[in-house]
Amino acid sequence: xxxxxxxxxxxxxxxxxxxxxxxxxxxxxxxxxxxxxxxxxxxxxxxxxxxxxxxxxxxxxxxxxxxxxxxxxxxxxxxxxxxxxxxxxxxxxxxxxxxxxxxxxxxxxxxxxxxxxxxxxxxxxxxxxxxxxxxxxxxxxxxxxxxxxxxxxxxxxxxxxxxxxxxxxxxxx
Numbered sequence: 142x143x144x145x146x147x148x149x150x151x152x153x154x155x156x157x158x159x160x161x162x163x164x165x166x167x168x169x170x171x172x173x174x175x176x177x178x179x180x181x182x183x184x185x186x187x188x189x190x191x192x193x194x195x196x197x198x199x200x201x202x203x204x205x206x207x208x209x210x211x212x213x214x215x216x217x218x219x220x221x222x223x224x225x226x227x228x229x230x231x232x233x234x235x236x237x238x239x240x241x242x243x244x245x246x247x248x249x250x251x252x253x254x255x256x257x258x259x260x261x262x263x264x265x266x267x268x269x270x271x272x273x274x275x276x277x278x279x280x281x282x283x284x285x286x287x288x289x290x291x292x293x294x295x296x297x298x299x300x301x302x303x304x305x306x307x308x309x310x311x312x313x314x
Contacts, residue, residue, distance in 0.1 A: 143171025144193065145178060150186040152179035157193040163202035164217060164242045166210040172246075173215045176223050176231070187230040190250065196237025197259070198246055217242050217274035224249035225279075235259045235310070238298070245276040248283065248309075255301045255310045262298040284308045 142165065144155040154175040156162040172190070179185045192198055205211040215223070224231050224246065233239070233247035235255040244261050247253050255261070263272045271277060272293060281289035284307045292299065304310040 142167040152185045161199035162192040165202035191234040197235040197239045198243035200241030221249035245274040248279040260298040264296045266296040
């Protein structure tokens with residue numbers, strides 16, 4: 142569910158869970174394993190997290206809501222913390238959408254790059270759920286409380302241009 146490859150000194154963790162690269166238990170385990178593998182490989186200098194196919198991870202796997210897989214380790218919070226605490230730079234390469242848990246994965250990264258047509262947001266508020274994997278803590282630190290509250294409570298999707306202006310994305314390509 143997460144393909145590990147190398148391009149020179151760069152480790153690439155490519156989420157491969159079609160159609161939307163949902164952050165299922167197998168994906169969370171794959172990310173945790175890939176991050177650990179890259180961090181312990183002295184020839185790796187940085188790590189890129191991306192999605193295979195049409196999108197970056199577009200959020201949690203709603204099929205797991207309310208069952209044992211949703212609470213089985215590693216949960217999404219642990220994966221985000223692992224990304225944040227990585228001793229090597231972790232970069233998210235966003236195409237398509239980074240929504241909900243996908244945005245939280247990206248926010249845990251040290252750098253965020255997005256294609257011009259990508260969108261980010263926390264749509265789970267429309268389901269009566271707040272971001273649950275540190276998004277409510279990390280986003281205000283990155284973009285300020287006022288802008289973060291707007292995104293967290295509105296559920297709106299933000300364009301790459303606006304995401305860069307707000308400081309969510311470091312670079313748009």
